[in-house]
Every structure is written in structure tokens, then in C-alpha cells.
Amino acid sequence: MVSSAISLSTVVLFLPLIGMFILLFLRSEGKDGHGNENIKWTAFGFSVATFIATLIMWATFNPAETGLQFVQKLDWIPSIGISFYLGVDGISILLIVLTGFIMPVAILSSFRAHVIHERGREKLYYAFMLLLEFAMLGVFMAQDLFMFYIFWEVTLVPMYFLIGIWGAERRIYAAVKFFLYTMAGSILMLLAILYVGIQAQTFSVPDIVAGIQSGALVFPFSGIFSTQSFLFLGFLIAFAIKVPIWPLHSWLPDAHVQAPTAGSVILAGVLLKLGTYGIVRFCLPLFPEATVAWAPFVATLAVIGIIYGAWVSYAQTDVKKLVAYSSVSHLGFVVLGIFALNNQGIQGAILQMVNHGISTGGLFLLVGMLYERRHTKDIAAYGGIWKVMPVFGGLSLVITMSSMGLPGLNGFVGEFVILMGTFGSEVLGFFFALFATLGVILAAVYMLYMYQKVFMGEVTHEENKHLEPLHWQETTVLVAMIVVILWIGLQPAPFFAAMDSTVNHVVQNLGPAITSVVMK
């Protein structure tokens, strides 16, 4: 299995890291004494290059293949079965492309952020961005549990600094809370990883999964409190914090409200998906019986999260906090879809991860653009913005509608397929679908509330009467988002096609577990 040729996955993974090192060698100050223009353009260039590489990856990806593609496997610590093992399959390909897409958007949206000019350290900022991209791509491509864990932890570091240095007033508090919270969950996962690794004598995920399927490797299962279940929970809690699944969401509003715009975009766009991705990648195939046994419980939390997040979101007066809580609701749909444990549910969930990255990332961009102009996130400070900035109002409407799940836009496709899967799920069924679908109504309630209070109504605040129109860079990022929103909304078939066979494989392997646990 050890191959020496460099795979495309390695290229994608290391491009941002190379970019980061090059950044570090650039001079911090330009010739005119201000910041060096080359810094941000270099960062942007590398993120675009990475994006192109991910697109090439998607284009050359063979959707019929159930196993790993673009495999790169090198020995690392052979004595304990740890290897440098990269690979891409239908579960990760779209998320890799999403990461590739979100990063240039986030970087471009940082160019005009006044907080960077104010606090300085531009070079460090962009270096952290690229480091973050490296780590996130690593999480999505790592096929070795140990490696996965390292990348998982590395994502924390740049995000910690992005919030801590360039965040709002209570940034330190938020950064520490973000760090600690995630870390606390990770420790449990680490224990579980070590146990699994020791039992399997390898950390290679495909090998472990193969062992489980062949029956060579057994994690004893006898109910919701047995070895397998504890291992399952070890992973799940780490992921649940990251997602976050209700009630572990307490760090999210802090992190979002305090993070700089680009930080929020990445956090919502990609980082939260590490959790849901992890569930699909590890919990389902490694612990099938425990997954089935715990599915109704986790799905209940997800449905509570859908309704709770939406309801809490509606009462917010801080627009960024409103969007943050809406994430709790939206990711509830994703988790619900995963634990439907059927093709519709899981494929819908993966698509919805992408959708949420685009729509909520987009919403945070909008909030950021408003913030740059008015330096407040208080909803009451706005009103009538549509009249003052008509183009912005129109673009915002599309993104808001996407987040609300308007059919014809991306959000609908994901939610619809998830709910359909939930409805027909052998482990969930009618009532889960019923209550989750109520979330669709609530989404309209808080989203329209936000849109109306910010964009409609008469302009009452003097400061709002003359706002700077959109800069071309701002228009570009929003239009890029909207193109994807429309694309997925109208033609989601290629997205489903990319993941279909891999997910089907996962679902098929869950079959025996569903039969044995549900029948019992």
C-alpha cells in the first residue's frame, strides 16, 4: 500500500502550508510604510490555487468508486501502526471542495476589514488563515485515526488566535472558551482512539473498518452501556461539541460574536462540519450497533436543537448572535439526517453541510459588511438598509432565502432530503420528521424577522442614510456565494452523484446492525 508517487491529495493538503511559509518570509511593511499589499494577495493566491486543486480533484474523482481515491500512504510510526495516510471518498470530496471555496472567500472578505488595519499583524493573520486551511483539509483527508486527531487539534490553534487577536471586545474569553470546550471533548475522543488503535493494532481507518466488517475485530455490544457504546460516545461527544449538538452549544454564540468576520465565516462554513463529518466517517462504520442503539437519542437532541436554536435565535437583538443560534438549528438538521441512517438522510446531511457552509457563511459575510459600515451588530440600529444599499439588499435577500430553505435554492434540497430520509428511517420515523419539519416554519420566523428589521422599514437612523455602497470585492464574494446557492438549488444531482456510492456502502454496512438492534 505504500506508494511513493505524490498524490493529488498531498498537493491539496500542502499548498496552503507552503503558502503560509512563503508568507512568513514576506516583509511586513510595504514600501509606502503601510502594510505590504503582497501579503494578502499571496494568501489569496494560495487559497485560490488550493481551490483550483480541489476542483481538479472533484473533476477527476470517480463517483462510482466506493473506496478511497487519491490515496497517499507513507509509514510514519510503523511499530504501532501509525501511518501518514491520506485518501478521499464520497463523504469527504464535497467538504474538501467546500473548504477550498470558503477560504478564498474568507480571505478576500478580510482585505477591507478595519480590525486588521487597526490591530496590525496582517502577516500573522493570513498565515493563520492558511494554517487553518491546511489543518481542515487534513481532517477531511486523514485516513489514520492518529493523524486525524492531530489535524483535529491543530485546527484549534489558528482559530484560537484569530478570535483572540482580531476579535471583538470579549475576544479572549471567547477564544479560551472555544479552545477549552473543544479540547475537553477531544480528550474523550483521544481515549477512544487509543483504545480502538490498540485493539486493532493499527490506526488505519480502512483497515479497522474492514476488520469490523469481516468480524476479525469486535467491539462488544450488549446495549446502550457497553464497550462499543462507550467508544461511540467518546467519539460522539467530541464531535457533538464541535457541531454543536444541543445542549453543548454554549461556546458557539461567544465564538461567533467575538470572532472577526472571516473567522465566523470559516467557523460556520467549515469548522462546524468537522464534527458532523466525523460522525459519518467514524461513528457509523466503527460502531454500527452503538450508532443504531443511540440514534433515537441523538436524533432527539438534534430535533430539540432545531426547534430550540430557532426559537432562541428569534429573540436575539445582536444580529451576529441571531445567525449563530440559527446554526444550532441548521446543524440539528444535519445531525438528524445522519442518524436517519439511510441514504436520503446521510446524503442530505452531507449536502446540507455544504449548504450551511455557503448560506450561513454568507450570512456572516453580510453581517460583517454591515458591521464595517456601522460598527454595531445591534439589530435596532438598522432598518431600511435595502433603500440605502439596493444591491446589497437584493443579494442579502437571496442568501437569507437560501438559509430559510426556499425551494430552488440550496438549503431546500438538503433539508428536504434529510426530512424525507428521517420520515422513512427505520430508526426514527414519522414523529421525528414531524417535529423537525416544524423547524421550517420557525426558520421563516427568525430569518424574516432579521431581514425585515435590518433591511426593510423606513430609514430612521441618521447614520444609515448614507452608507458606502458595496466594494467590488464584497460584491464578488457575495455573488460567488449566490452562484453556488443557485447551482445546488437547481442542479444538485452532481453533488449527490459524488457521494452516492460511498454513502450507500456505509448504509449497507449498517444494515445488519439495524436489523439486529431494531428487531431486538
Add this chain to the structure above:
Amino acid sequence: MENYPQLVTLIIFIPLIGFILNLFFGKRLGERWSGLLGTTAAVLSFGVALLLWSYLINSGYEAAVVNPPFLDGWIRIGSANVEIPWQMRVDTLSVTMMLVVTGVGSLIHIYATGYMHGDERFSRFFTYLNLFLVFMLILVTGNNFVMMFVGWEGVGLCSFLLIGFWFDKKNGLGWKNSNAARKAMIANRVGDFGILMAIFLIFWTFGTVDYFRPGEIANVHLSEGGHGEVAEGHGEAVAAEGEHGEAAPAEGDHSEAAPVESDHSEAVTAEDDHGAVTGPVYVNNDHIETSQLGVFGQAERMVEEHHEVDFGPFSLPIETVLVLITLFMLLGAAGKSAQIPLFVWLPDAMAGPTPVSALIHAATMVTAGVYMMVRSNVFFYNAELTSLIVAIVGATTAIMAGFVALGQWDIKRVLAYSTVSQLGFMVAAVGVGAYGAAMFHLVTHAFFKALLFLGSGSVIHGVEHGHHSALERSGHGHGHGDSHDHVDDHGHGHDEHEEDHAFDPQDMRNMGGLARRMPLTYITYLIGTLALAGIWPFAGFWSKDEILADSWLAGIVDNKLGGFIAFALLLAAAGFTAFYMWRQLEIVFYGQPRTEAADHASESSPSMVIPLVVLAVLSLVGGFVMNVPSGAGAFSVFGVFNDVFGTHKFTDWLAHSVSHAHAAEFQPGIAIVSLVLALGAIFLARSIYGRGKSAGVETRDPFVDAVPSGGTLFGLANARLYWDETYFRLFENPFNKISQFLADTLDWRFWHDYFHETVIGKGFNGIASLLSNPIDLGIIDGIVNGVGNLARWIAGRLRLVQTGYVRTYAISLMLGVVLVIVILLLPMLQR
């Protein structure tokens, strides 16, 4: 002829292009070209609809399924057998809707070029109108429920945008308008919840959401006999065609349209054999396997077989499933078609510009719920419980809204409640199984309600004009500057409220005597009123009478409880209708002007009046030209109408796609009763409000004194039966309170602050300091120092205010992790 159905793609793409052009270039095009662009798009779509109509007639009503170009399927999940395509259906039902939407739509576009003249967002208005057409046509052409849902929510969005069109008006009106917009969309979302649930049930019951598969035809129960032979004859041919149509759409030209080729030539032969066979010969779907049928075909088979639907943990008989599906659908229809309990948004929706009220909130969008139920007539027909509930909901809505309309003073609000009431008629018709009559009323209502709304717009316009010229003549207000310019700036009046919100040009009490001042508007309005009141021979008479007759028959012949309920309530509602419409006519057009504004009102521009005239003609003749019943005796001028226009033409036309569209026998008794009732109501209205007794702003409504306990009744109607207040108390207020509680108390103060800060934060700190001290000095000094240095470095970098905070956390945490790793790895390394 064969490729004609392909044109259905154009009917959506033309307004789409209009939308895109107006969106990007509207402002630069200027008012004239922008309006022309939008209107042309609508008219061209209407032309396409006409072509499709002629195609259906010439092809013997062959329904066709069309895959649009450029789009390759839609939601497709191979492993799960989910296949939801972008696919359109051309059949008599969808073409009826297309004709109404684009026909009435075109007229309203023309009208709007006049009505919106001078508005600062003129081109935006046409952008939205064209977008509305796009979504409405997606709704009616879609061949599956999910595509219908795209249109369904899309028109909801357009409704939101257009109700909130003047979101920036001053004096709080902008907030009021945008509140109305939001309310509309949320109420609709409640309904959409029902649609979604219905769709999920449909998918898991039938494995598909397609109405009909390519190659399949709607089973028709009009003429059951004598077609078995024909069907067997071409079973194979049709099956082959069906398979072909389902093949991957990428195959090219042929599969893009798979018209139902039920071997037309053969059908003709059959006619020859039997000699004088009247009506078309129908082919059934017996040769197609159940799983290959669309949802309706499958439903019929399952009902025949008393199928049990397996939902995994439990299974239900198909009838029960259909009841569930249709109940969820009813919720959706109640949202979009403004029925109890979700109708509350529609009266508020009148905040939008009047052409919008006419197009979206009277003629087309709000009928989508009725369309959906008629489309699903197979489901409703087989769900008796739902049918009863539908009949009750529709009839109750009809009478409730009719009552509320009695007590309104706002000219548009009367019409809004009237619309709710008339939609109730249509829904009740569905409930009693009169699907054809429901559609018939939908079409005629589109004519006369659009006419009335446009007429009211013309009145408002005229009164605003009058208000301005009155102000100018009397010298106050805006006497400065060139008076001619002034009229140009403000004469078109949408900024009226901003300048002088004391005067409400929509309040009927400010009107009176407009008949002489706006003669064309008056005559057309009178025609609309008579049509709505159901006076012979206007359009409304025929359609309303058919609903009443069908309800009656459903009760008497089929012994359906819903039939009796619907008949009684609808008959009373019809009386209310005639009364409130004549009341309006009296207050607005007759008597003496009660204000200066009304006195100086003038007729509107030709672009506004011409659509009125066209719609008036349709409201006059639409009924008997389209659908004269059989046996109408004197009402059809002793069969002259039947001889000239044919009998039950519309119902027969619909029957090609609506399985249970049946034509009811004319009931002269009922016709006479309802006619007498309507005339009596008009007489009553005239005696109460006639001869200058209409109310002014300061005086009481004459109704209060004319009727026993009129004060209470009028008060209730005027307060709109306190629906909004009740909803606020029951739902809105508790919802907001809970939201506040969850957000502030539970989530923030308890969970975020107390639990996390106090319990976890402090607890962790305590344990960390306990643990870190001994280890700090002990085993792994170096690492600790390293971590400590790192923390110090971070602290320095961040210029921390609270230095100790981060360090404690970071050190203890890093330590913990390192420790765990080391402890766990040690045994492994030794192995």
C-alpha cells in the same frame, strides 16, 4: 403538432428573461421600456398558453410530459431510488391555469404601466411581477409535487416582496407594510409545513412524487364504458412509450417530450366503429405496472386492492394514508388559499400596490391551493373524512369572511374579505367532490375579482387625483411652484400618505358619487359586482350556481353530510356577497360626493381603463360561453346558449386531466333561490345605504340603525371578529414570551452564565490548580516550562488584561492532554 408541448418551456423562460433583463437593466431602461419589457413578456407567455391550448384541442387532449432543456434532472439519489425531475405537464388542467395566469397577468401588467407611473421603483415592480409569473407557471406546469412546491414557495416570496413593495414609506407605514409582508410569508410557511409532510407521506407511500408518468393518462370516470378493447389494443405501444419517456433524459430529442401516444388513429377508428360516439374515447393504464404509475394512478389501484401501506414500524390502510395526506394538503391550501385558520394574512396583504392585490392576492396565487386540491382530486375523492373537513372549512370560511366584509370601510379590504369568501366557495366545492365546479369558479372569479380590484385601484387613483386638485384649488397644501409639475410628481399618489396621512384615499367614506365622475370605471365595476353577486347571466351566476347545485346533490343523492353543510352555509354566504358588494357600490359610486377629493375625482388613463373593459366583457360572458350546464331551461335562453356554446364544455375539457370532474345537472330550483336571495340582498343594501344614506367618516354606518342589533353585528364585522387579536393572544404573544425566556433566562443566564461560568469554569479551575501544582514541580518539568513559556508568549502577544486567566486554563489543559497521551502511549511503546 407533435412538438408543440415543448413550448411549455418557453412559457416559463420568457418571463424569466423579462425578470433578468429588468433586474439588471430596468433602471437604465427607464419607465417606458421597462414596463414594455415586462408586459411583453407576459403577453408572449399568454400567446404560448394559447398555442398549448390549441395543441390540446387539435391533438384530442393528449397530455404531454416535457423535460425542459439545460436542466438535467433535479434531486436524484441513485441508491435510494429518489428521482425528482424538473418536468412539466401539459394537460387541460395545467393549460387552464396557464391561460388564467398569463391572460389575467397580461392585463394586469398593462394596467400596472399606468398605475405605477411615477413610482421610484417602477422597474423593480415589473421585475417582481415577471418573477411572480415564473414561479406561478412553475407551480401550475410542474409534473410533481416538489416542483409544484418550488412554485408554491416562490410565489410566496414574490408575494412577500410585493406586499412589502413600499417598505420604506414614512410615518410607520413602511413598518406596517413590511409587517404585512412578513405575516403573509409566515402564515404561508405554516401551510408549507403541511405540504412538506404531505410530500413525505406521498413519497414513502408511492415511491415517487410524480403526478403522472410519461405515457400514463389520467383515469377518467366520465364515460366508463366501451374502451376496454381500445386499451388492450395499444397496451404495448403505450407501455413502450412509457418506458422510453422514463429513460435518462440525456437521451436527446425524443425523450424530452413523451406525449401520451395512445394511438390516436386507433381511437378515431373506434369512433368509426361505434358510429356516433360522443366525446373522446379514453384509454386506461391497465397495461402499466403499479409501481411504474404516478401517484394518482397508484392510489386508485391501491384503493381497489385495499392495500396496506408499510411504514416500517407500522402499516396503515391506503384510505387512512390518503386521509393523512389530504389533511396535510388542506393545511397547505389553507395557507395559500387563505382559509380558516390561516387566512389572516390575506386582508393585510392589501398593503401591496393594487395591481398586486388583483394579480396575486385575488386572481392567481391564492387559487394555487384550489389548483393543488383539484390536481389531487383522486386523493380527495378517496378520502371521505378529509372531504367532509374540507367542505366545512371552505363553507365556514366563505360565510365568515362574507360577514366580515359587511363591516369594512376600506375599499380594498372589502374585496380582500370577499376573496377569502370566494376562495371558501372553491374549497367547499372540492370538499363536496365538485372539482370541475371549483375550477370553473376559480376561472370566473379570476375575471371578476381582478376586475374589481383593478377598478378599486382606479377609484383610489381617481380620488387621490381629486384630493390633489382639491388641495390646489383651495390653495393650501402645496400651493408653491408650478402646479402642473406638481401633479406630475405626486399625482400618481403613492407618496400620498407621506404628505397627508389624515386623508385616506382607500376609505370608502371619503367617496360617493363617483359614477358620474368615473363612468367607465363605474360601469365595469358594476359588471364585476353583478358577476360576483351571482346575477344571471354574469359569469359568477353560472359558477356559483354549479357549486351550490353540486353541494345540494352531494347531500341529497350521495348522502354526504358535507354537502348539506356546504349548501346551507354557501347559500347564506352568497346572500352576504350580494349585500356587501352592493353596499360598496352605493357608498363609492352613488349618492353625493362626501369629500372634496371625491368631488374632484377624474377618470383614469386608458392603460388602466382598457384592462377593465376587457375583464368586464369576460365577467359578463365568461360563464355561459365556457360552461353552460344542461337542462338550464330559461336560464340558457331555452337552450340557445347550449346550441351556440356547447354544453359543459369546460367540465368536459377538464375531465381529460381531472379524473373526478363531473358535470352536475342544472338545478332550476336552486338557481331561482340563489338568484332571489342575491336580488333581495341587493334590494336590502340599496334600502339601507341608498339615496345618500351612506356613511361619512364622522357618522355611524347606516347598518347600525337599520337592522335589529345592527350595532353589535356591525361592530363584530368591523372588528373582523377579533381574529388577529385572538391569534396574538393565543400564539404570537406566548411565542414571543417563550422565545424571550429561552434566549435570556434559560440559554444565557442559566446555561451560558451560571452553568458554564460558575459550575464548570470555577470547578475546573479549582481542580486544575490542585492537580497542576504537584505535577508542575515534579515529573515533567521541561514540558511544563515549555508550555508555560508558550502561554507567556501568548499572553505577551495578546497584551492580556487578565493575565492569569488564560495561563491557568491553557497550562492545565495542555498538561492534561500531554499527560494522557504519555500514560496511554507508554504501554503501547513497550509492547
